[in-house]
Amino acid sequence: MRDVNDRGTDWFRGVYARHFPDVVRYGLRRLDGMAAAEELAQEVFLVAWRRRWEVPARTLPWLYGVARRLLANHWRAQRAVPPSGELTETVGLDRHDGIVRLMDVRTALGRLSDDDQEILRLVGWEQLSLREAALVVGCGSATAKVRLHRARRRLAELLRERPSPATSVDGQLGGVR
Amino acid sequence: MSERLRELLAAADPARGVQVGPGDVEAVLDRARDDVTSYATAVPPRRRAWWVVPVAALAVVATAVVVVRGVGGPPASPQPYLPPGSTSESAPCLAEIADQLAATPYDGRTGRYEYLRMTWAGGGSVEMPVADAGMATIWYSEETTRWLAEDGSGRLRQVRGTPTYPDEKSREYFEQHRELTSETTRTTELAPGDLDVTALPAADPTAMAQALYRPRENGPAQALASVADLNRERVLDSAHRAAVLRFLAATDGVVCQGEDTDSVGRTGVAVSAGRGQGPRPSPAGHDREYLLFDPRTGELLASGAKTTTAGNVEVGTVYLERGRTDELG
Numbered sequence: 203m204r205d206v207n208d209r210g211t212d213w214f215r216g217v218y219a220r221h222f223p224d225v226v227r228y229g230l231r232r233l234d235g236m237a238a239a240e241e242l243a244q245e246v247f248l249v250a251w252r253r254r255w256e257v258p259a260r261t262l263p264w265l266y267g268v269a270r271r272l273l274a275n276h277w278r279a280q281r282a283v284p285p286s287g288e289l290t291e292t293v294g295l296d297r298h299d300g301i302v303r304l305m306d307v308r309t310a311l312g313r314l315s316d317d318d319q320e321i322l323r324l325v326g327w328e329q330l331s332l333r334e335a336a337l338v339v340g341c342g343s344a345t346a347k348v349r350l351h352r353a354r355r356r357l358a359e360l361l362r363e364r365p366s367p368a369t370s371v372d373g374q375l376g377g378v379r
Numbered sequence: 380m381s382e383r384l385r386e387l388l389a390a391a392d393p394a395r396g397v398q399v400g401p402g403d404v405e406a407v408l409d410r411a412r413d414d415v416t417s418y419a420t421a422v423p424p425r426r427r428a429w430w431v432v433p434v435a436a437l438a439v440v441a442t443a444v445v446v447v448r449g450v451g452g453p454p455a456s457p458q459p460y461l462p463p464g465s466t467s468e469s470a471p472c473l474a475e476i477a478d479q480l481a482a483t484p485y486d487g488r489t490g491r492y493e494y495l496r497m498t499w500a501g502g503g504s505v506e507m508p509v510a511d512a513g514m515a516t517i518w519y520s521e522e523t524t525r526w527l528a529e530d531g532s533g534r535l536r537q538v539r540g541t542p543t544y545p546d547e548k549s550r551e552y553f554e555q556h557r558e559l560t561s562e563t564t565r566t567t568e569l570a571p572g573d574l575d576v577t578a579l580p581a582a583d584p585t586a587m588a589q590a591l592y593r594p595r596e597n598g599p600a601q602a603l604a605s606v607a608d609l610n611r612e613r614v615l616d617s618a619h620r621a622a623v624l625r626f627l628a629a630t631d632g633v634v635c636q637g638e639d640t641d642s643v644g645r646t647g648v649a650v651s652a653g654r655g656q657g658p659r660p661s662p663a664g665h666d667r668e669y670l671l672f673d674p675r676t677g678e679l680l681a682s683g684a685k686t687t688t689a690g691n692v693e694v695g696t697v698y699l700e701r702g703r704t705d706e707l708g
Binding site: 214222234240308312315327 | 387403609
């Protein structure tokens with residue numbers, strides 16, 4: 203493990219190069235598009251530079267934790283936005299079986315609570331261990347284990363239900379964050 | 380996780396196969412150059428861990444602990460607990476509560492199950508399938524009631540409250556797609572071993588510090604977050620509540636914030652600590668971790684976050700009811 207004395211710009215460039223793609227992917231899975239994900243990643247690394255004395259050896263889960271808190275701030279800031287009053291048009295959608303299948307998983311994910319979704323994403327997409335995922339979410343390992351167990355079971359139940367064929371233009375499709 | 384579920388999740392990964400560019404590290408460093416606080420490469424002096432105590436001071440601590448355990452009722456110390464080497468308490472309001480701690484109805488009671496009822500803020504977001512329509516967001520509070528035995532068995536009941544929405548388009552989207560919100564009440568029977576029962580640290584402030592203030596690099600907010608977490612897992616008796624209060628009272632960076640009233644009308648003593656504070660704090664506003672304690676019994680009433688020392692509180696968890704019982708409800 204490198205000496206903490208060593209944490210200058212060279213050290214930081216190394217951390218950034220190693221972990222920037224993974225932090226962007228974290229953002230892509232929870233935000234709308236690459237631009238938003240890259241912006242989030244830049245904010246995460248700015249925090250990492252400012253707190254570079256605190257960055258632990260297991261860096262990536264710590265970076266995910268920073269990203270998660272920044273996202274929470276982002277959602278909180280959205281609450282300050284007054285209602286737009288716009289009406290959304292409902293549009294008919296094509297349903298190819300392959301796309302329906304992917305959307306089934308994402309729709310099913312969306313039916314879980316936010317914390318359950320996050321545990322499943324961290325373990326399933328970010329490939330974290332349960333203990334690391336617990337650190338990111340800020341709960342104990344025992345709580346994370348219950349959430350994962352419950353989320354996994356619930357997701358499996360939802361995927362066994364076949365969506366009824368849409369007879370109206372209101373589809374069930376929707377990307378899920 | 381089953382292989383099949385893993386495959387399905389992998390296939391649904393929005394980042395799958397996406398090529399990510401190298402980013403722009405110099406842009407980050409440029410922004411940091413505009414920071415008001417100096418980020419010169421001077422390394423902060425290594426501090427000896429505060430729990431490594433000189434032998435003479437250890438004797439004093441041991442005596443204080445023996446006195447506490449000797450008392451039959453709620454523990455009382457003749458003087459506030461101070462970790463060796465410190466000259467003052469960080470949060471004296473918590474030490475005051477510990478000094479006069481009153482018993483709860485469940486202190487000293489036995490029962491197969493620890494009973495805990497709490498609410499927390501939940502929600503989710505869905506990408507609306509119309510191009511550029513953005514995200515629809517739903518918020519709801521969820522009430523969880525849990526009966527937990529030593530072997531991890533018991534019962535969990537979750538009740539989802541009335542949803543709210545940040546804007547009209549979110550409301551409309553979820554009202555048009557009611558299938559996206561799951562059932563409002565769910566009861567789960569827990570078999571032995573289904574839940575890992577978190578071990579309670581010993582009822583003294585040093586043990587609490589060692590168990591709860593981890594990782595240290597996250598700063599004092601970690602101590603508060605760990606106390607909130609412990610309270611979501613276990614029901615604390617008077618000795619453990621006093622130990623938690625004394626541990627937090629002596630933790631650098633934990634600040635008394637006066638009285639506050641929670642969402643169910645209970646008035647308590649509030650403390651907060653800044654999140655992620657290293658030796659070079661950022662000039663940008665950081666969130667603060669927040670806890671609200673009952674001034675009589677020392678029970679944790681609520682936990683959450685604050686925007687600044689004086690700012691609004693965003694409550695994460697409200698701890699409504701605790702007890703010990705032999706009956707599942």
